[in-house]
Amino acid sequence: MTDQDIFNALSGNLLYILGALLLIIVVFKGIRIVPQSEKFVVERFGRLLSVLGPGINFIVPFLDVVRHRVSILERQLPNASQDAITRDNVLVQIDTSVFYRILEPEKTVYRIRDVDGAIATTVAGIVRAEIGKMDLDEVQSNRSQLIGQIQHSVESAVDDWGIEVTRAEILDVNLDQATRDAMLQQLNAERARRAHVTEAEGKKRAVELSADAELYAAEQTAKARRIQAEAEAFATEVVAKAIAENGLAAAQYQVALKQVEALNALGNGSGKQTIIVPAQAIEAFGDAFKMLKGKP
Template identity: 35%
Template sequence: MGSVVALIVVVVVVIVLAKLIRIVPQGYEWTVELFGKYTGTLTPGLHFLIPFVYAIGRKMNMMEQVLEVPSQEVITKDNAVVRVDGVVFYQILDAAKAAYEVANLEGAALALIMTNIRTVLGSMDLDESLSQRDAINAKLLGVIDEATHPWGVKVTRIEIKDISPPRDLVDAMARQMKAEREKRANILDAEGYRQAAILKAEGEKQSAILSAEGKKEAAFREAEARERLAEAEAKATTMVSNAIAGGSVNALNYFVANNYVDALKEMARSPNQKMLLLPMESAGILGSLAGIAELAKDSLTAQRAPTPPVAGGDRAPLPPR
């Protein structure tokens, strides 16, 4: 009997010590109750409580936690049914409020989040809900954080993970996107053709202008050449006329022979001319050439003739050779 009593005493002492000494781990806070009533909160560390008078109420995790939002169907503003899921990051800031202000913290937060997801997405079109995910996250964060503030909870982040439209709606969106891309491609092609046509017209216009200016310059040069040729012909005719008037027939022979030779030259230039027939009067050409030779001989004799002496005994200088 003595050993049994001793064993019972040891067990009671162990239980009393366990109730007396409380060690709270880091990242947690425990609430203390006096006969079932909340009296305080134990922070991480070593604490002593009077056994059987004070008891531990709730052990609250004060670290940031993740809450998975299950997938649910949501009807958008344009009556499109989509499946939406998400994830929520939250942290308990007040252990007493989180323990006693709400019965099931995670369940209540999850129901609140799912309800607000339906509310926010129900006020948006499908295209808006797919393209404005950041705006949806920000709106949900503001609403949920304000609603959970009385519970001593801080919602730090809400992320919509996936928004999945039905398969037929996805196919319709793909066809719409393809049609839109083809439309943009056709517009770009039309713009390219238009720009190419404009550039081609500008090039043709510039080419026509340059061609007209070239023709104008060529006509001007040709007219100038003709004018110079006419002046030369007139001068030559004048010289021949003066020579004839002075009694020199050889100048006339030279003029006629020169024109005769030019005419024969033009006849010989014909592309289909294989044989050239000379008239009987070709001997006149030789006579004209002989006249040209006589004219040249008379000119040289006149240049080499001595100059008569000048009065006063001085002799005129000889012409240079």
Template identity: 35%
Template sequence: MAIFGDLSFAIVLIVLVLAFLASAIKVLREYERAVVFTLGRFSGIKGPGLILVIPVIQQVVRVDLRVRVLDVPSQDVISQDNVSVRVNAVIYFRVVDPEKATIQVENFMQATSELSQTTLRSVLGKHDLDDMLAEREKLNNDIQEILDSQTDVWGIKVANVEIKHVDINESMIRAIARQAEAERERRAKVINAEGEQQAANKLLEAAQILSADPGAMQLRYLATLTTIGSEKNSTIVFPFPTELSSILNTLQKDR
């Protein structure tokens, strides 16, 4: 009986030792860090790899250092020109200081999410709708800078911010389409007017060159007749010199 009693004690002792070792030995992956608390007080950061902690006396909080992707829900935003839009974004961030991420904030994931939503509304509300559609890169950088500065006390680094969608209601889409069409018509009229102006300037230059020598005008008449003749038209119109008309008018007045 004594042998069985000693054997049972040995088995219990071995189980206790194994349980002690299991709770004392921690294996951390390359992207993990352990925030160690000794009797409730912060005592350091350990890892990655094999670490040893004192059971009951020390507690460990694992922190993942990989980049996290946070999908910001769609937010109702009123732009500076009083246009109501729905905007959502995605944020990439990671923990760079496990101590701050564990001690300074209760849940850094939720805190970053809530801060991202308020920052998104605040930044976009200061810009016009055209800026939201055309200046996304600048808006992304502005939001990233604000988030990065505010989450620095939590040990978080915001790596990138991307605005995904800017949803506009149907009436505003039609208004934007009409605006774009009007802009295209305006540009077409301006281009047409510039073309007329350039043509008028060239015609004025040509007239000045031809008027410098009467023979040049006669050669131009002959060139025009040659062009008309090559097209095999049945009717030929001869240009009537304006100088001859002035002479005839002068003769009629003298009579």
């Protein structure tokens, strides 16, 4: 084999090798594997061509270039503090935190340079505007409502950037020392007022209970008197009925019997005693003895 034949064989093999290398490079340039957490922005001759999603994607080698690799994971802005003035002219310092993620990378990379800075500036302006619409008490008591308003306003502002604000948080509302002292005095005054109100209500309740007790006692006394009157009326009715049925003699007999019993009680007293009995009483006792003797 001559030298020319060897050179030709080597040249042919080199062409095959170069062709194989070129094919590998074309395949490598034409296939793009995109991770699940990213999206690729593809340009052709400097212009936006497409956005590649997760998985295997094919592009035209040497013409199409992956210009931006954008993460679509949720991001958190650094905690920020900004001063704001409430509607009742109280200076407060608001600590905020914002979470977002990129939905449309083609808008984000071509419409805004510093995404985090732009969102932070937008949040600061919206927070100041929303705080200025509320009193201090409303800021502290309606924090969830304020967070919702801030998130809605931020979402509307960053919509053109292909960004979704997933969450906005107000971490703290700080006041200056003078405002804190004034609020503490107000709180102490409110506590004192509540204590006075509670004490007054207790006294009022005690008076009401005492009045109820007196009313109950009066009602029970009246009830007892009514029962006693009914009993006396019933006894009178029984006596009247007995007189009506047995005649006046039966009633006189009962009276004479009571008189004799009374005389016996006087006579059975202890010690020596003198009993002076009026003449009318002696006649009454005599009539009683006569009736007792005549009674069978």
